Amino acid sequence: MNCDSDILAALAFSPLPTILLDTQADRIADHNAEAAMLFNTRLRNKNLSPFLTSAATEMAVFLDAVIHFGRYIDGTLGFARDDGSPLRLQTYGTHIKSSDKILVMLGFLDLDAQDRRNAQAEQEAHQRAGLMQWQNIYGFFREVEMQNQLILNAAGEGIYGINAEGKATFVNRAAQEMLGWDAADLIGRELHSIIHHHHLNGELFPSHTCPIYKSFRRDETVRVEDDAFWRKDGKPILVEYVSTPIYDHGVLAGAVVIFRDVTERKDNEKKLRDALAEVENLRVQLEQENDYLLTEIRSVRSHTGIVGRSPSVRNLAAQIDLVADTNTNVLVTGATGTGKSLTVSAIHEASARRKRPLVKVNCSDVSLDQLEQELFGYRKAAFRGATRDTVGKLTLAQNGTLHLDEVSDLPKAFQAKLANVLQEQKYRRLGDVTDIPVKMTIISTTNRDLAAEVQAGRFRQDLFFELSVFPMRCERLQDRPEDIPYLAKHFLDATSRRLRLPPTRLSKANIEALLAYPWPGNVRELENVIERAAILAQGGKLKFEFHTRAHDDTDTGDAVLSDADLRARERDNLIRCLQRSNGKVSGSGGAAQLLGLAPTTVYSRIKSFAITQAEWDTV
Numbered sequence: 001m002n003c004d005s006d007i008l009a010a011l012a013f014s015p016l017p018t019i020l021l022d023t024q025a026d027r028i029a030d031h032n033a034e035a036a037m038l039f040n041t042r043l044r045n046k047n048l049s050p051f052l053t054s055a056a057t058e059m060a061v062f063l064d065a066v067i068h069f070g071r072y073i074d075g076t077l078g079f080a081r082d083d084g085s086p087l088r089l090q091t092y093g094t095h096i097k098s099s100d101k102i103l104v105m106l107g108f109l110d111l112d113a114q115d116r117r118n119a120q121a122e123q124e125a126h127q128r129a130g131l132m133q134w135q136n137i138y139g140f141f142r143e144v145e146m147q148n149q150l151i152l153n154a155a156g157e158g159i160y161g162i163n164a165e166g167k168a169t170f171v172n173r174a175a176q177e178m179l180g181w182d183a184a185d186l187i188g189r190e191l192h193s194i195i196h197h198h199h200l201n202g203e204l205f206p207s208h209t210c211p212i213y214k215s216f217r218r219d220e221t222v223r224v225e226d227d228a229f230w231r232k233d234g235k236p237i238l239v240e241y242v243s244t245p246i247y248d249h250g251v252l253a254g255a256v257v258i259f260r261d262v263t264e265r266k267d268n269e270k271k272l273r274d275a276l277a278e279v280e281n282l283r284v285q286l287e288q289e290n291d292y293l294l295t296e297i298r299s300v301r302s303h304t305g306i307v308g309r310s311p312s313v314r315n316l317a318a319q320i321d322l323v324a325d326t327n328t329n330v331l332v333t334g335a336t337g338t339g340k341s342l343t344v345s346a347i348h349e350a351s352a353r354r355k356r357p358l359v360k361v362n363c364s365d366v367s368l369d370q371l372e373q374e375l376f377g378y379r380k381a382a383f384r385g386a387t388r389d390t391v392g393k394l395t396l397a398q399n400g401t402l403h404l405d406e407v408s409d410l411p412k413a414f415q416a417k418l419a420n421v422l423q424e425q426k427y428r429r430l431g432d433v434t435d436i437p438v439k440m441t442i443i444s445t446t447n448r449d450l451a452a453e454v455q456a457g458r459f460r461q462d463l464f465f466e467l468s469v470f471p472m473r474c475e476r477l478q479d480r481p482e483d484i485p486y487l488a489k490h491f492l493d494a495t496s497r498r499l500r501l502p503p504t505r506l507s508k509a510n511i512e513a514l515l516a517y518p519w520p521g522n523v524r525e526l527e528n529v530i531e532r533a534a535i536l537a538q539g540g541k542l543k544f545e546f547h548t549r550a551h552d553d554t555d556t557g558d559a560v561l562s563d564a565d566l567r568a569r570e571r572d573n574l575i576r577c578l579q580r581s582n583g584k585v586s587g588s589g590g591a592a593q594l595l596g597l598a599p600t601t602v603y604s605r606i607k608s609f610a611i612t613q614a615e616w617d618t619v
């Protein structure tokens, strides 16, 4: 290379620190800026040897090689900076042809700097590779998140997330549809106060009692099957949900709630439960109706028809036909055994209600509690001993007939309740919360003068009016003797048929004997006398046994007895009867059988005549 302007340009533009060395003078003829920076000083016109740490001979050998080969490289020559600090250099020598001087261009590669550059490049490459990897991971997670979003949104269950403060972090599509809220309306807001603020019954639902918050506090998954969330339109939906707390590096991050709208299912469940309860109720009712009807059929065996030709029986039959066409409440009065219960059956059978039950309630000698339970029925656990739901007789008699027997004996407290039921036209089972409408006809019977009972203050007037819309009367048998032969024949035939006895006929003398007797027990007594005589006769002659003497020696003959006299005689008779039965009232040999009366009637008479044990227990 010629030492001219080309050389100087090459020197200036060389990327390496480069010097131009006059070898013979050991003088640096020129250098570029990089060389000054490398040696940390300006080098022009300075000797090279102060910067050389290798032996001068090594440098001489190197320069010879450069001059000889034109170019030479060495990595072993040592140099130092101006301040003496060593440099690790690779030296590139180029011989520059010159006419008068031996010039050599020395370029230096700073090996330390190169190492540093390499290390940095390596680090940068490493960082670049890390960034790429991070971008890949980021992309992967974005992908996963997108897929998760797709899955969350495709799920049929409502899913939402809340952070540890209870604020919504995400709400999937199903949840938005079920709740009527957009996710944008909910994200970042406290969800409990928006969708879970009240219980279904309208009570406030404080967040500290909310199971979702509990799942936070107790670090447990909570499952709730019966709760309500509130929609944007203010309507509740019944939900079941699972709340699972979520943790981020061991720190509570919030919870994920997965819920399902079970409104329809709960609705159907309730309908099913109601239907099953209804079926069960009907089953019990039917069972009880059946039981009741069986006993009724047994007890009304003889109520096949009303026998008799007397004007009062004809009148009774006409009234039965008349009243049977209506649903009017009827009051049948008359002495014991005159056919009041038979009349009730006849009205029921002739009415449109005949396919529904005729339900009898005995109102005498029963407590208020018993009557309430019997008529109204009760729910299980309404009181001690109420072990199952029971329908009352008012329910059994729905659309049928309710027979209140011995109605005058109803306890006063119950009269008030019954009057109320009839006025309100509804009642309630004991322990129940719903009312049942009353739709039935009530036929009451009594052997007392109910109007007189009202006068005496023993019977409520309002109830009397309710029950006696259509009053009827069964006359005493002694006031319609023309019926006696018909009735006697009717009972004789019926008994013979029923007990398969040889046929027996009533003689004229028999009829006369029957007509001569006063029949204090009325038709029931006649029925008993005939039945007993038929059994004893066994197809032979009928012989009657009367319990009260027809013609007593002490009788007053033709004298007319006052009502007080009659009652006194009736009382004496009852005491005698109790003496004979030794105080026994019902069953065989009891006072009721001897008198031809129902045991309940005998009990109520003992009570009304105020007969004490001392009076009959003479032993």
Ligand SMILES: Nc1ncnc2c1ncn2[C@@H]1O[C@H](COP(=O)(O)OP(=O)(O)OP(=O)(O)O)[C@@H](O)[C@H]1O
Binding pocket: 302, 303, 305, 306, 307, 308, 313, 334, 335, 336, 337, 338, 339, 340, 341, 342, 343, 445, 446, 447, 474, 487, 490, 523, 524, 527, 597, 598, 601
């Ligand atoms: N006219 C009649 N025809 C046929 N049987 C009758 C007649 N009257 C009453 N009987 C019969 O006499 C008996 C007593 O009648 P029932 O029980 O109806 O009287 P009651 O007035 O209701 O008596 P109590 O007040 O004591 O309850 C029954 O067996 C009934 O069938």
